Amino acid sequence: MTHAAPAPIERIRILVRGSVQGVGFRPLVHRLATELGLVGWAQNSSQGLVIEVEGPGEALGRFLSRLETERPPRAEIREIRHETLDPEGYATFEIRASDSSGAKTAAILPDIAPCPDCLRELFDPANRRHRYPFINCTNCGPRFSIIESLPYDRPATSMKAFGLCPECAHEYHDPTNRRFHAQPNACPVCGPRLALWDAKGKTLAECDDALRQAADAVRSGAIIALKGVGGFQLIVDARNEAALATLRHRKRREEKPFAIMMASIEDVRRECHTSLMEEALLLSPEAPIVLLRRREEAALPPAVAPGNPLLGVMLPSSPLHYLLLGELRFPIVATSGNLTDEPICIDEHEALERLEGIADFFLIHDRPIVRHMDDSIVRVVAGREMVFRRARGYAPRPIHSMGQLPPILAVGAHLKNSVALSVGSEIFISQHIGDLATAQAHAAFHRAASDLPRLYDTTPAIVAHDLHPDYVSTRFAMGAEGRKIAVQHHWAHVVSCLGDNGIEGPALGVAWDGTGFGTDGTIWGGEFLRSRGKSFERVAHLRTFRLPGGDGAVREPRRSAVGLLFECDLFEDRSLAPVQEFSPGNLTLLRRMLERGIQSPVTSSAGRLFDAVAALIGVRQIASYEGQAAMELEFLAAPGVEESYVFGLTDGRPCILDWEPTVVSVLEDLRNAVSPGVISAKFHNTLAEMVVAIAHYAGEPRIALTGGCFQNGLLLERAVQRLREDGFEPLWHRNIPPNDGGIALGQILAAIREL
Numbered sequence: 001m002t003h004a005a006p007a008p009i010e011r012i013r014i015l016v017r018g019s020v021q022g023v024g025f026r027p028l029v030h031r032l033a034t035e036l037g038l039v040g041w042a043q044n045s046s047q048g049l050v051i052e053v054e055g056p057g058e059a060l061g062r063f064l065s066r067l068e069t070e071r072p073p074r075a076e077i078r079e080i081r082h083e084t085l086d087p088e089g090y091a092t093f094e095i096r097a098s099d100s101s102g103a104k105t106a107a108i109l110p111d112i113a114p115c116p117d118c119l120r121e122l123f124d125p126a127n128r129r130h131r132y133p134f135i136n137c138t139n140c141g142p143r144f145s146i147i148e149s150l151p152y153d154r155p156a157t158s159m160k161a162f163g164l165c166p167e168c169a170h171e172y173h174d175p176t177n178r179r180f181h182a183q184p185n186a187c188p189v190c191g192p193r194l195a196l197w198d199a200k201g202k203t204l205a206e207c208d209d210a211l212r213q214a215a216d217a218v219r220s221g222a223i224i225a226l227k228g229v230g231g232f233q234l235i236v237d238a239r240n241e242a243a244l245a246t247l248r249h250r251k252r253r254e255e256k257p258f259a260i261m262m263a264s265i266e267d268v269r270r271e272c273h274t275s276l277m278e279e280a281l282l283l284s285p286e287a288p289i290v291l292l293r294r295r296e297e298a299a300l301p302p303a304v305a306p307g308n309p310l311l312g313v314m315l316p317s318s319p320l321h322y323l324l325l326g327e328l329r330f331p332i333v334a335t336s337g338n339l340t341d342e343p344i345c346i347d348e349h350e351a352l353e354r355l356e357g358i359a360d361f362f363l364i365h366d367r368p369i370v371r372h373m374d375d376s377i378v379r380v381v382a383g384r385e386m387v388f389r390r391a392r393g394y395a396p397r398p399i400h401s402m403g404q405l406p407p408i409l410a411v412g413a414h415l416k417n418s419v420a421l422s423v424g425s426e427i428f429i430s431q432h433i434g435d436l437a438t439a440q441a442h443a444a445f446h447r448a449a450s451d452l453p454r455l456y457d458t459t460p461a462i463v464a465h466d467l468h469p470d471y472v473s474t475r476f477a478m479g480a481e482g483r484k485i486a487v488q489h490h491w492a493h494v495v496s497c498l499g500d501n502g503i504e505g506p507a508l509g510v511a512w513d514g515t516g517f518g519t520d521g522t523i524w525g526g527e528f529l530r531s532r533g534k535s536f537e538r539v540a541h542l543r544t545f546r547l548p549g550g551d552g553a554v555r556e557p558r559r560s561a562v563g564l565l566f567e568c569d570l571f572e573d574r575s576l577a578p579v580q581e582f583s584p585g586n587l588t589l590l591r592r593m594l595e596r597g598i599q600s601p602v603t604s605s606a607g608r609l610f611d612a613v614a615a616l617i618g619v620r621q622i623a624s625y626e627g628q629a630a631m632e633l634e635f636l637a638a639p640g641v642e643e644s645y646v647f648g649l650t651d652g653r654p655c656i657l658d659w660e661p662t663v664v665s666v667l668e669d670l671r672n673a674v675s676p677g678v679i680s681a682k683f684h685n686t687l688a689e690m691v692v693a694i695a696h697y698a699g700e701p702r703i704a705l706t707g708g709c710f711q712n713g714l715l716l717e718r719a720v721q722r723l724r725e726d727g728f729e730p731l732w733h734r735n736i737p738p739n740d741g742g743i744a745l746g747q748i749l750a751a752i753r754e755l
Contacts, residue, residue, distance in 0.1 A: 007056035011040070011085045016067070017048040018078035019107040019397070021152040022183060024138035025049055025075055026095050030175035032066050039090040044098040044151040046457075048107075054090050074112060074139055074285065078400055078426075095175060098151040107426065108144050108152065108455075110393050111229050111373060113287035113317045115140040117178065122319050123326070128167070131208055133320035134192045134367065138182045140285065144396055144431070145230045145373045146184060149455065154183045158368040165190035184367075192367035194320075199360060201352050211320075214363040215327035223247055225337050225351055225359035229318050230373020230392050230431075231344035232337025232351050234359060239330060244303045247333065250358040252340050256625040257305035259289045259312040259375060261334040263325040268313055271298045271331070277380050286393030287317040288376035300331060309635050314375060317392065320365075336374060341437050343444040346372045354440075371451060372444065374432050381713045382720045386733055388711055390418065390741055391431040396452070398426035399499055399736070399745060406755065409460035409480070410747035411449055411473040413489065413516075413740040415626070419445075419473075420744035421452040421460065427499075427748055428452055432741055436472040449476060462755075464747035466492070468517035485751040489516030490527040490707065491536045492746030493738075497706035498531070499749045500736040507531050507731065508539065508700035510691055510719075513707035513739070514554065514607030514626070523547070525605025525707075526657070528694045534753050540655035540694045543567075543648075546600040547608060548590045557611035557629040558582070558621040559590075564612040566594045568660050576667070578615040606687070606709045609659060613683055616666060617676045627708065634712045637684055638677035644685035647693075655697055657690050681714075688718040695728050704731040708739040 016025070021044050029042045029051055038055040053063055064082065071077060114122070118135045121127040129135045136142070149156040164172055168187050171179035179185045186192060188207070195203050196210035205213045214224050221243040224235040234251065236243040238260050248254060262268050265279055272292035274282075281290050289312045294300075298311075305311055314334070316322040325332070336344045337355060345351040346369040351362060377389040387394060395418075405422040412418050417433040430448045434441055453460055464485045465477035477484055493516075494509025511527040518524035519538075526542030545567040553559040561578035565571045571591060573579060582590065593600045610630035614620050619636060620629035645665040648658030662683070669679050695703050703723050710716045716732060723730040736742040 007058065009054055009087045010057050010060055011052065011054040011087045012060055012064075012082045013085055014051040014053070014064070014067070014080060014082040015048055016051070016077060016080050017107075019074070019076040019109050020049045022109050022138065022143055022181075023074040024072040024178065024180070027138070027175050027178070027180045028070060028072055029067070030093060030095060032063055032070070033093040036063055038063060039093050041090070041094045041096045043096040044153065046100055046150050050099070052088070052090075053093075054087055072139070074109065076107070076397075078107070095181075098153045100149075100151055107398055107428075108147055108150070108396055110286070110395055110397060111142045111145050112140045112285045112393070114319050114322065115285070118319070119322065122322060129187055131323060132188050132191070133194060133211065133318070133323055134184070134186050134365070135319045136182060136184045137178045138180065139178065141182065141184045142229050145369055145371060145392075146367070147455070148370055150457075152183060157183050158370050159184050159186070161368075162186055162191050192365045194363065194365050197348070197352070197362040197364060199356070199362075201349075201362070204361075210363060211323055212327060214361060215324060217361050218328060218332065222360040223250070223358065225355050225362045226320070226324070227348060227351070227362075227364045227369075228320065229369075230371075231346045231369060232355065233334045233344075234337050234355075235324075236333045237330065238300055238304055238333045241301045241303050244301065244333065247335075248303075251335070253335075254624040255306045255628065257308050257310070257312055258333040258335045259314060260300065260304060260331050261314050261316060261321065261325065262331045263316070263329065265315065267331065268292070268315070271295060271300055272311055272313060275380060277385065281378055281380070281385060282313065282315050284393075286376065287315055288378040288387075288393055289314045291377065291379040291388075304333065307632060307635075312377065317375070334375075341435055342440045343434055344372050344374060371431065371447070379711070379713065382717045382732065384734060386711075387735055387737055388739065388741075389416075389432045390429065390735075390737055394735070395431035396428045397735075398428045401425045401427065405748075405752060406462060407458045407460045408462040408464055408748050408751050409449065409453060409482075410464040410744040410751070411477050412744040412747070413466050414468070414471045414473060416737070416740040417445055417473060418741050418744050419449050419452060420748050421456060421458065422748050422752075423456045423458055427745060428456070429736070429745055442472055445472060446476065462751055464751040466517065466743070466747070467519070485754055487747045487750040488519055488536075489743065490524055491529055492743045492750055493706040494529050494531065494536065494704055494746070495749040495753070496736055496742040496746030497704040497731060497733055497738070499745055500733050500742070501704070501731045503702070503731065505702070506700060507702035507704050508695060508698045509536070509704040509706060510694075511707045512606035512709035514605055515603070523601050523603035523605060525603060525607055526609065527604070528654075528698065530698055530700060538654045539698050540657060541604040542606055542609060543656050543658045543660065544602045544604045546594050546597065547603055548593045548600045550599050550601050553608060553611070554626060555623050556621070557615040557623060560608040560612040561615035562590055563594065563600070564609070564616075564663060566591070568663055570667070576616060577618045578621060581621050606707070610709065613663075613666060616663070617670060617679050619676065630709070630712065633680050634684070634714050636677050637680040637714055638675065639681075641678055641681035641685065643682050644689050645682055647686060647690055649693060649697070655694065657694065662686050684712075684714050684718055687715055688722045691719045692722045692726055692728075695723060695726070702729045702731060706733065706738050706742070710738045
């Protein structure tokens with residue numbers, strides 16, 4: 001009898017790149033190798049996951065195939081590369097200690113909301129982690145907020161101070177356990193603990209008693225500063241109007257909407273209209289704030305979001321939040337733990353100082369937060385999600401490039417700042433930092449700008465920055481080492497949108513926002529930029545006008561309106577609402593400023609055009625937060641209106657879109673008592689028609705819609721619809737914010753083009 005010769009033994013080395021650390025990939029590798037009778041090892045490295053497996057060629061092929069098809073749910077594979085080597089003669093399969101040598105290119109996973117398995121254990125009285133607010137496993141828990149260096153191992157996180165008890169250690173070292181190498185693994189015996197402090201920092205209770213007493217305080221109307229995964233939140237009963245008023249007064253947040261946290265998707269449905277996509281976002285591991293339309297019969301008081309039909313809603317994003325909501329069983333406000341325009345607090349002692357006079361109690365824990373992490377904000381627009389604020393759950397997921405990139409640090413803009421770093425073929429984007437208007441914000445920006453290069457052990461050869469010489473970020477760039485590349489603000493917006501859509505080729509970018517320093521020294525903001533290889537051509541822009549008071553017009557839409565009226569020779573019309581806002585003496589002063597160009601910069605800003613029209617039709621004369629007038633103009637728009645206003649088009653280089661005929665028509669409708677809702681709808685339609693007109697003028701098939709104005713759902717959806725009707729391919733943002741939070745990505749991509 002003839003026996004078949006045994007299949008020859010082969011060995012392959014595999015590098016798996018992407019988000020493959022801290023997601024249960026090594027337990028998967030161990031299981032597959034064991035099932036297929038393979039031997040070798042797996043090891044986290046600074047580049048990703050390295051695997052060596054030995055066995056028959058057929059089994060190795062199946063291993064490679066299953067590695068991708070059975071990857072853990074939170075893993076994101078960018079690349080699987082393998083090479084064949086001579087057999088080594090391994091006897092078993094083992095998980096080796098991580099290798100920290102070599103270039104650091106491994107992707108870090110964002111912080112992840114609790115998985116279903118952990119939630120079941122959290123509320124199971126028989127489980128040893130019952131009601132433990134720091135429960136996690138390889139499928140969930142903190143990541144970016146606790147990591148200090150790569151590769152992602154417990155000694156390189158803020159959990160290094162917590163030694164594992166025997167039971168947790170057994171889970172951590174068992175490849176068949178879902179907590180195998182779950183770096184934040186802990187339990188009530190060995191892990192972080194809660195405490196409740198009064199306003200002076202005196203400990204009132206610990207562990208579960210702290211949680212229950214904090215819940216009692218919220219029920220009584222108190223303001224709780226809660227230390228979450230990425231920083232402090234201010235918590236109050238969302239039903240209690242007196243508590244809401246107190247929080248607004250103490251936080252100096254007059255009208256800006258508060259985010260609401262609800263216990264379940266059923267609670268959300270009672271207050272808001274939801275689509276399947278919106279519910280999927282709420283229930284996703286990212287657990288962002290989702291902007292939803294409120295029901296008319298909603299029970300929550302208007303004070304949570306004054307004058308706003310949208311409600312920013314999230315479900316619990318950590319075990320601590322699940323436990324708190326389980327105690328309260330009613331919606332809470334969960335807003336950033338800061339004063340307006342400051343970054344959120346991450347340290348309990350810092351919070352005692354900065355939140356003094358705001359919070360009545362502090363629910364804290366002793367797990368250090370390495371970097372602050374706001375809640376992310378998402379809205380479903382034009383049939384897909386769009387990230388408005390990219391932080392917890394999303395940062396620092398990279399944008400992938402097809403080729404190797406030079407190490408570039410991009411320092412972003414002045415508002416909604418984030419920074420970015422290119423490493424290998426990836427561009428890593430920091431969490432939302434915010435407006436760089438305060439000393440605390442400056443410090444947070446400096447930390448973030450040094451954090452990414454340190455984390456990835458990279459010395460940037462190039463620093464990309466905004467063209468504006470007075471931005472905090474620009475001044476930082478000027479003092480940094482390496483070559484400097486200045487990138488025009490709106491060009492960065494356009495390239496960011498193209499990068500978000502994975503497109504490099506030619507396109508016409510429509511970059512509309514409030515302000516950005518132009519190459520001619522004026523304030524741009526209503527731009528049509530054609531991508532031209534290394535740079536751009538300014539194909540068209542909105543007609544310019546002067547802003548009396550400069551930056552003061554951002555908070556006073558009435559100033560934008562009088563600047564617009566001055567340009568139209570309608571400055572003296574005392575029947576108009578914004579003109580009535582000023583005394584005769586102030587009007588004389590404003591006219592003199594406009595005539596002489598004193599503190600009245602020239603702008604083409606679409607954002608200020610929105611503000612001006614909002615003021616003209618009486619929607620908002622003075623704003624309490626950025627973009628309020630434009631938002632209220634969007635919400636006012638009547639449904640079902642198809643008409644638009646006329647506008648002018650002046651041929652040239654660049655072409656000028658003249659809004660004066662539109663403004664004249666708006667004023668005529670006002671005199672004829674046309675409802676503000678109809679006027680708003682016609683104005684939005686007109687802006688969409690302007691986009692289509694320049695698309696035809698430029699002759700580019702792809703149109704990228706970007707900038708803060710395209711957070712406006714009505715404008716974006718109308719523009720997308722009309723572009724498609726006329727045969728164009730509209731592009732808009734999804735994973736990267738259309739506002740200035742996306743500028744850093746655009747700066748890197750623009751710098752690469754220039755190189």
